[in-house]
Amino acid sequence: MVKNIVSYIITMFLILFIIMIIVLNVFSNTILKKEYTIANLKTGNYYERINQNIVDGFKDYTVQSGLSDEVLEKIYSQDKLEQDINSMIESLYTGSKINIDTESIKENLLNNIEIELEKENKEIAQSEEEALTNYMEAIVEVYKNNVLYSEKVVEEIGTVLNKANNIINKAQIVIYLIPLVLVIILIVINHKQLKFLQYIGIGLLATGLFSITPKIISELKMDINNIMAINQATSNLIQTIAQDILNRFTVIGIIMIVIGIILIIIHNVKACRILEETKRSRH
Amino acid sequence: MRNQNTNILKATIKDIIVAFICIAIIFFTIYIVWGSEISLAISLVNKISIDTSKKVLEEVKLNSVTNKLESYPEYGTKYGTIKIDAINADLPLYYGDTLAILRNGVGQFSGGYFPGEGGTVVCMAHNSTKYLRExxxxxxxxxxxxxxxxxxxxYEVFDTTIVPQTEMEALKIQNEEEMLVLYTCYPFNSIGHTTSRYITYSKLVDSKYF
Incomplete structure (x- = not known):
């Protein structure tokens, strides 16, 4: 009786630690990994969509500027945009300083404007110089705001990600070691009739049930597929990553449930057979 | 053999129930310790979720007794046209005044009133040749x-003025009499980002309700 109670208590702790291992693994391989985020940017066409947002934003200012859309041609390249976005991602994960060069954009824009004015035989009056400077600043701001919504927000998110990574790095050894010890204890005190399989099976089954719960809650109570943040491209990125994380928990959960039930059945088959043999030998 | 299988099944079901009990205990503990934080997180996610597919666009109707619209157009939608014979302009009218809206036509300031409501209707459009250059x-x-x-x-125009873009009082928002304030960027042919606005003021002289 006491052995049973102790085993169940150990199983409860085992469940908690396996849940921690799953959470640690899922997050370490997804949102806490820079390469994962960049891969999602590529597969979700994030760069192209941000580029379209920038082009639309440029046109909003150009339409009221007296200049044609031709002044916007080739003021930045797709490669530069990707580099700048990746530098923002780098800053999120490593805390490095974000360095977005906007001087080249201004220079190219000014060149294009001068070419257009020469072509149209127009000259800029002294009173228009400030308006022109304001226009170029507005164009640069559109580019910067689409690449980097807010330096402060990026810093804050970066701090959270770095903290999470530090905690995981420090806690990893403990979180992997303790369940191993618990399993060994279970095996030692329940080695007869493979009874330890029952407890480990119950532990895995319970962990599996816990793992599939976030997906169920998100389907019933949360509207993840319609999250809107900053712009459509960023919203889709967040939705994709969130769904991927939930799906990983679900897959792991299903695997745990299946393995748990199998271990329980193996133990029960063994236990029932031994019981039958004992009954026969008594008769 | 049958007996044995039944015993195995019973034992397995018992163990599955135990697993459910274990997880129920864990959920209960999580609920006690972090229940409010989890509820807050869920409500925050739902707050930033906007399901545009479910919206049913209602027909805009004016209550002729109260002079208020019974339902308003969705922000960003085209709900009318604005015609100015003097400059051959016949432009789509949108509710809202973001740059994205102004790309497509005349925008209506959401801080003013709707036509027919007896207050100041504020509209604006770009000073491009496509819209209000003239x-x-x-x-x-x-x-x-x-x-x-x-x-x-x-509406009949009774006044025009030129003001800096920051002068919000020039919009004359009020609800004592219906007027239309229509403005665009100024100077018209300048290069660059203009910081003044050319405004026309008009009074309501006739209305027909459908």
């Missing part, structure tokens, strides 16, 4: 007609 040619006495799905409203 607004300066609209003089006192000229008519501006706003047509919506709930009525047609005719």
């Amino acid at each position: 607004l300066a040619k609209v003089t006192p006495g000229n008519k501006i007609i706003i047509t919506t799905n709930y009525g047609e409203f005719t």
Whole structure:
């Protein structure tokens, strides 16, 4: 009786630690990994969509500027945009300083404007110089705001990600070691009739049930597929990553449930057979 | 053999129930310790979720007794047209005034009133040749007609002015008499980002309700 109670208590702790291992693994391989985020940017066409947002934003200012859309041609390249976005991602994960060069954009824009004015035989009056400077600043701001919504927000998110990574790095050894010890204890005190399989099976089954719960809650109570943040491209990125994380928990959960039930059945088959043999030998 | 299988099944079901009990205990503990934080997180996610597929666009109707719209157009949608014969302009009218909206036509400031509500209707558009480049040619006495799905409203221009873009008082938002404030960027032919606005003021002179 006491052995049973102790085993169940150990199983409860085992469940908690396996849940921690799953959470640690899922997050370490997804949102806490820079390469994962960049891969999602590529597969979700994030760069192209941000580029379209920038082009639309440029046109909003150009339409009221007296200049044609031709002044916007080739003021930045797709490669530069990707580099700048990746530098923002780098800053999120490593805390490095974000360095977005906007001087080249201004220079190219000014060149294009001068070419257009020469072509149209127009000259800029002294009173228009400030308006022109304001226009170029507005164009640069559109580019910067689409690449980097807010330096402060990026810093804050970066701090959270770095903290999470530090905690995981420090806690990893403990979180992997303790369940191993618990399993060994279970095996030692329940080695007869493979009874330890029952407890480990119950532990895995319970962990599996816990793992599939976030997906169920998100389907019933949360509207993840319609999250809107900053712009459509960023919203889709967040939705994709969130769904991927939930799906990983679900897959792991299903695997745990299946393995748990199998271990329980193996133990029960063994236990029932031994019981039958004992009954026969008594008769 | 059958007996044995039944015993195995019973034992397995018992163990599955135990697993459910274990997880129920864990959920209960999580609920006690972090229940409010989890509820807050869920409500925050739902707050930033906008399901645009479910919206049913209602027909805009004016209550002729109260002079208020019974339902408003969705922000960003086209709900009428604005016609200015003096400059051959017949432009789509949108509710809202973001740059994205102004790309497509005349925008209506959400801080003003709707045509027919008896207050100041504030509209704006770019000073491009496509929209209001020739607004300066609209003089006192000229008519501006706003047509919506709930009525047609005719305004007569009585004044024009040029103000810095920051001068919000120039919009004359009030609800004692219906007027139309229509503005665009100024100077018209300048290069660059303009910081002044050319404004026309018009009074409601006729209205027809559908």
